[in-house]
Amino acid sequence: MGIRVYKEFLGIFLLCAYYFSSLASGLDILTASESMKDPDTLISNSTNFTLGFFSPKNSSNRYLGIWYMLKTSVVWVANRNEPLTDSSGILKISENGNLVIQDGKEHVVWSSDGSDNDTSHVTLQLQDSGNLVLLNNITGKVIWQSFDHLSDTTLLHNNDGSNAQEGQKFMLTSWKSPFDPSMGSFAASIQPTIIPQPFIWKNSHTYWRGGPWDGRIFIGIPNLDNQYLNYGFTSQNVNGTFYVYFVYIHQLPLSFYKLNFEGKLVFNSWDDNKKQWVPQWTVQQSDCDIYGICGSFGSCDPLRKPICSCLRGFLPRNAEEWNEGNWTNGCIRRKPLKCERVKNETRNGYDDDEDGFVQLENTKVPDLLNGTFTVSALPDCRIQCLNNCSCLAYAYDAGIGCMMWSENLIDIQRFSNDGLNLYIRLANSELEEKSNLAVIISIPVTIGTILVAACAYVIWRCSAKHQEEPLTIIDNEISSEMLKELPLFEFAKLAVSTNNFHSANKIGQGGFGPVYKGKLQDGQEIAVKRLSSVTGQGHEEFMTEVVVISKLQHRNLVRLLGCCVEGGEKMLIYEYMPNKSLEAYLFGPLKQDVLDWQKRYHIIEGTARGLLYLHRDSRLRIIHRDLKASNVLLDQELNPKISDFGTARIFGVSKDEGYTRRVVGTYGYMPPEYAITGIFSEKSDVFSFGVLLLETISGRKNTSFYNDQQALSLIGFVHIAWKLWNEENIMPLIDPKIHNPQFEEDMMKCIHIGLLCVQEFAKDRPTMDSVILMLHSKIVNLPFPKQPAFINWQAAFAESSQNQQKSSSNYHVTITNIQGR
Incomplete structure (x- = not known):
């Protein structure tokens, strides 16, 4: 009996020892006085990410890497080109503050490229984002981090729905094979050309191109808006390196882009039920995605057989090779353009015939080769191209402007949707060869x-x-x-x-x-x-x-x-918008339950982004002047889309405000300076957005607070919101259907932003870029809102109309009731 008890005690002791050993090896921080030996690990605080030594399948080599949940889900490798041949590897912080991997003989096989003289305060931490960070705890200086040295994977994080931004140097290199993490043949990055474009290279030769960045998406990647990853994307040039920033709108699982050993860029997300990564979308969809497969002046269409054809007005450079399926030599022009005819005196009676353009719809525009591409903010693309003898084609994008190409046009692809209209310059005689005269x-x-x-x-x-x-x-x-x-x-x-x-x-x-x-x-x-x-x-x-x-x-x-x-x-x-308008969902009798807080926040954020585009990011500055719930339409996924531009106005670059004698809009959404004096600006839309934001949170029309005697008064909705805010009793304003203590802080912040937008004086209201920054910011010390516009519009309109009648008979005020369109 004593032996049996002893064995049970020993078993419990060993189990506890193993448990505490696991805890010790599972810390997320390594100090300068410590080291991590194979098979010890660092585990992030969330326990999702692990740093440790591993061997790929069918290999005995040991590598230091980071994996998510399972060792088969490796997302980063340190010594990918310097593998250890046994399990004697050690990870530690060196005397000069670098992170090093040593073998059993204390030879350094890999080292980071950072350093810090004060190594006593240097620590290594595996963060919940999967980022391995070497930093000085006293100064807060980041000495080195794995996100600046990606391997084949870039992690996309949601940070628990907080819409935080993650910045990474976007440079990926593929594994040599599925079981060999050493650098393979493919690399992906964003090139700082005239307009940034993403590229994949194979052995230093261009293999794939994603098209130019228009401030919102890469326009050479079809259906980018409709994929599983729903994010905003911006880029900035820091010391010649482009950083990528992902801004989440929805709550999403951990996702990543992976450049696989075949050179394909694959978007994956984590399936928690299957406990594995699931490929969701591949950037390259067909052979047409291979860079320049059809050569110069050739166009690729994956729905045609053969996939390559010469552009209209062009013939194969080598007909025999072309017919055999070798299209890389491309095409040549069939008839010279006017400038060339005049130069070579081969006019043949056509010297007065201007060149023209043929339109290619839904097109991936050609590469922006150095010296052969220009961009212009002026709207008359066609005239600019015709006036430039070297211009061979043009396209227009609202986020970029006029794009014009000279010399070779390469890597053109036809999409079934998306893309731009590309206009190819041809001799006038080529344009006359149309079979259908009626057209x-x-x-x-x-x-x-x-x-x-x-x-x-x-x-x-x-x-x-x-x-x-x-x-x-x-x-x-x-x-x-x-x-x-x-x-x-x-x-x-x-x-x-x-x-x-x-x-x-x-x-x-x-x-x-x-x-x-x-x-x-x-x-x-x-x-x-x-x-x-x-x-x-x-x-x-x-x-x-x-x-x-x-x-x-x-x-x-x-x-x-x-x-x-x-x-x-x-x-x-x-x-067509299948879900009609935001008004139908907010104020309809049956649909309020559909819009929980996260969906409403998504609509608020999307509407703000649409306004920012109108005010700052489009080629022309546009003031909408009638933003309201019925003019925010919802698509199949309840994504908001601003509509109804019948009352919009366009400003010049240097103009800040305009004036009208014909005031149009919807009472309750119009700011006082516009309703009374006819002055409008970007801040007019900001005011309307503020009212819309408060409506979205409260679930009630702003007119539902009015008394019959105050039908044209802002004393009501905005006044009540501001009054409750000052009394620190804002909860009655929040729609009970969306109240959730988990999101209470975000709701309060949005109400705060809404009150900032409806302040009486336009100069006090934030711009839309500031609104978006506040929506995404974790900082709670926002400016305190000033008093909203507590005025009686009915009396103001009467007084304003009398004054106008004395000086002019052409002043008009058009007020729209808040009804669905």
Whole structure:
């Protein structure tokens, strides 16, 4: 019996010893006086990441690496080119403050590139982000970190939904094979060309290109907005190195991009149920993604056989090789351009014929080769290109401007969607070779109709009789290119798609006219906004939307697909939003439960990003002037998209505010300086955003707080919010359906930001870039909001109207009731 008890005691003792040993080896910090021997480990505080020595499958070599959950999920390797041949490896901090790996003979096989003279205060920590950081605890100086020395993987973190940013040097190198972490043949990085582009190289030769960065996405990667990773992306050049910053909107599992040994960049996320990484999306989808596979002036289409073809007006440089499937020599021009004909005196009667352009839709634009690419902020891309003999093609992107290419056009690819319209310069005789003469006639006639209407409208607006304000549709001259390049829809096809505009397909009604749901022959769902032919209203709004939104491309702005102008009909065609408007979800009787706090925050943040794009990031500065819940539409995933640009105005670069005698908008959302004096600016939209933010949190319309006697008063919604804030009793303002102690701090911060946006004086309100910074910041010491605009608009309007009548009869105030469109 005694022996048995002794054995049980010994077993318990050994188990406890193992347990405490595991705790000792599982700390996340290594000090300068300590070392870590194989097989000891460091474990992050969250226990998700582990630093330790490992051997890949089918190998006896030992490497120091970081893995997530399982040793098969290695995300970083230190000594990838200097493996240990046995289990004698030691990790420690050297006397000069470097991190070193030694073998059993104390030979250094790998070392970090940092140093610190004060090694007594240097520690190594494995953070919850998976970043291995060597830092001085006294000075806080980061001596070295693994995120600056990536291997084949870049980790994308959510930091528990806090929307924090993670900065990394984006330089990946593939493993040699699935079981050999030494450097392979492929490397990926972002190149600081004229406009940053991501590249993958194979043995120092370009293998793949992701297209230029437009301030929002890389436009050479199709469907980037619709993938599993939902993030914002910016880049900045620091000492010649581009850093990548990921900003999460949704709560997502840990994810990463991995450059595998085959040269493919794969997006993976962690499946907690399967306890493994799951590939979600590969950047390279087809052979067309191989850089320059079709050579110069060749275009690749993965849906065609063969995949390569010469651009229109070009022939294969080597027909025999081309027919055999070797397209790398590319194509050559069939007929010379005008500049070349004039130079070589080979005019042949064509010296007065101007060159023209052929349009390629949904195109990955050519590479931005040094010396062969220029960019311009001016809007008239076509004219600039025609006036430059070396310009062979151009494209326009709202976030970049005019892009123009000379010399070789390489790495062109056709997408099924996304991409840009690329315009290839051709001799006039090439453009004349069109089989369908009706197309030649109908397009100029239709374009001419739009231009005549635009010119007539501008003349009417500028006439003395109808002079309304110094600011017309836009501050700059209306560009005919904006109208010319906008896709045109046939009335007959729109009638078929909407069942002859049947009332059953009507999904909204506004001052412009009714909006109908339609379905084109290819299955695409659309929203058709039809100018009311009965009331005759909306002509100005139609022209404004055509001019303003035709060039806007942002994930948080509704996309204009085209227009229709036939006879007396004027229609705008938009992408269809299946979830209608934010108003329907916030104030509808059945849908409030759908929008929890995280979804509402996502809508707030997305709407803010859309406004920031309008104010600062688009080519033209745009003031919306009618932001409200019914003008924020929601797509299938409840992503917000700002709509209805009929009252928008465009500012020049140096202009900060404008003035109008015709005040338009929705009471409750208009700031006092605009409602009373007609002065508007970016801060007008900021005010509207603040009201919308408070509505989103409270779940109530701002008019629901009004008394009948105060129908045009801001004493109500904003006043109550500010009063509750000052009394430190803001909880009654929060919609009970979303109240959650876990997110209470974020809700308070958003209410604080909303009150900052609705301050009485425009100069006190933040800009939209400051709003986004505050939304993402963990700092709680925000400025204290000043008193909102406690004024009675009804009395103010009466007084303002009397004053205007004394000096002018052309002052107009148009107030819109808060109703769904």
